[in-house]
Amino acid sequence: MVSETDFIANHYCTEIENGNFQWSAPSNIALVKYWGKKNNQIPANPSISFTLDHCKTITKLAFTKKEATENFSFELLFEGQPKEDFKPKIQKFLERIEVYCPYLKSFHLTIDTENTFPHSSGIASSASGMAALSMNIMSLEKVLNPEMTDDFFFQKASFLARLGSGSACRSVKGSVVVWGNHAEIDGSSDLFGVAFPDKIHENFNNYQDTILLVDKGEKQVSSTVGHDLMHNHPFAEQRFAQAHQNLSEIKNVLENGNLEEFIKIVESEALTLHAMMMTSLPYFILMKPNTLEIINTIWKFRNETKIPVCFTLDAGANVHVLYPENVRERVLQFIAAELVGYCQNGHYICDAIGTEAIKIL
Numbered sequence: 001m002v003s004e005t006d007f008i009a010n011h012y013c014t015e016i017e018n019g020n021f022q023w024s025a026p027s028n029i030a031l032v033k034y035w036g037k038k039n040n041q042i043p044a045n046p047s048i049s050f051t052l053d054h055c056k057t058i059t060k061l062a063f064t065k066k067e068a069t070e071n072f073s074f075e076l077l078f079e080g081q082p083k084e085d086f087k088p089k090i091q092k093f094l095e096r097i098e099v100y101c102p103y104l105k106s107f108h109l110t111i112d113t114e115n116t117f118p119h120s121s122g123i124a125s126s127a128s129g130m131a132a133l134s135m136n137i138m139s140l141e142k143v144l145n146p147e148m149t150d151d152f153f154f155q156k157a158s159f160l161a162r163l164g165s166g167s168a169c170r171s172v173k174g175s176v177v178v179w180g181n182h183a184e185i186d187g188s189s190d191l192f193g194v195a196f197p198d199k200i201h202e203n204f205n206n207y208q209d210t211i212l213l214v215d216k217g218e219k220q221v222s223s224t225v226g227h228d229l230m231h232n233h234p235f236a237e238q239r240f241a242q243a244h245q246n247l248s249e250i251k252n253v254l255e256n257g258n259l260e261e262f263i264k265i266v267e268s269e270a271l272t273l274h275a276m277m278m279t280s281l282p283y284f285i286l287m288k289p290n291t292l293e294i295i296n297t298i299w300k301f302r303n304e305t306k307i308p309v310c311f312t313l314d315a316g317a318n319v320h321v322l323y324p325e326n327v328r329e330r331v332l333q334f335i336a337a338e339l340v341g342y343c344q345n346g347h348y349i350c351d352a353i354g355t356e357a358i359k360i361l
């Protein structure tokens with residue numbers, strides 16, 4: 001079994017003067033949710049997600065050798081402009097991964113990053129952002145240690161991304177990704193995400209995700225605080241057990257294509273996530289009135305038409321509307337006619353299952 005110490009770089013050469021890379025990494029939407037963690041970003045339960053095709057972060061990393069090696073030295077640009085307020089998060093990330101990437105202090109780094117979705121959309125960029133940065137860091141490590149295998153490259157990239165933001169480890173390799181030990185999923189690990197190992201039913205080919213932007217503001221409670229509130233949560237143990245059970249069930253559904261079952265698991269997971277928030281101490285609510293309007297309208301539409309459209313939520317008010325490609329036209333008409341009015345400024349993003357991180361340069 002792979003352990004944390006396997007990711008400590010100890011064979012590398014830092015005699016390289018400079019270079020640069022560029023990677024794009026997708027955002028992802030969880031079907032079975034990660035909510036609650038142990039020390040060192042170890043998840044309290046396993047999760048599974050679809051990566052997205054359009055919502056991505058594109059990050060460029062330039063490195064130059066420097067003399068002093070006591071401190072990290074980096075610049076952070078967002079869309080080409082210096083962005084001081086993102087720096088503390090990156091500094092913290094570099095400190096967390098230092099033991100695994102001791103070479104980082106030998107270089108001055110310029111990190112230039114941009115998202116394909118608007119920064120103020122309420123779509124978290126931490127998953128795609130931490131994944132894109134980790135890919136670049138692994139490209140640097142690969143230059144210093146050309147012997148590295150591809151498997152190790154992606155495993156360690158996901159391992160590093162997890163230390164930046166848990167869900168980021170699901171934005172590295174594969175388009176349906178499992179993170180967290182699960183008895184029935186070969187190769188699954190708490191340390192990194194793995195591509196779902198079994199054949200996925202064609203019903204899920206190019207599965208659609210239309211993201212309804214209900215509230216683009218800053219959340220009142222961050223995911224990190226929310227995870228923390230699962231410690232001593234009265235329903236924590238039942239919830240973690242339920243996630244294992246739901247992952248077993250969704251594994252079968254992904255193989256047999258049963259959309260009715262898919263809908264039950266996915267919607268129950270979304271509502272359970274928010275139920276955990278509402279029953280923690282302190283309790284909080286991230287859904288908005290329009291989130292509930294949308295859910296009720298989707299349920300009514302599904303009842304009337306029997307079209308297998310469902311919703312999921314992440315830690316915010318926005319709604320992800322999930323449906324198969326063969327009902328796309330009909331669902332987009334429904335969204336335009338009945339749901340757009342609940343979106344802030346009528347904004348929504350049409351996306352679909354995507355691919356893993358991609359090297360651009």
Ligand code: DP6
Pocket residue numbers: 029030032033034035041047124126164165166167168223224227273314315
């Ligand atoms: C509700 O990965 O953002 O989206 O590890 O503290 O950075 P940190 O949390 P984060 O949590 C995501 C929670 C979620 C569910 C999920 O994506 O599985």
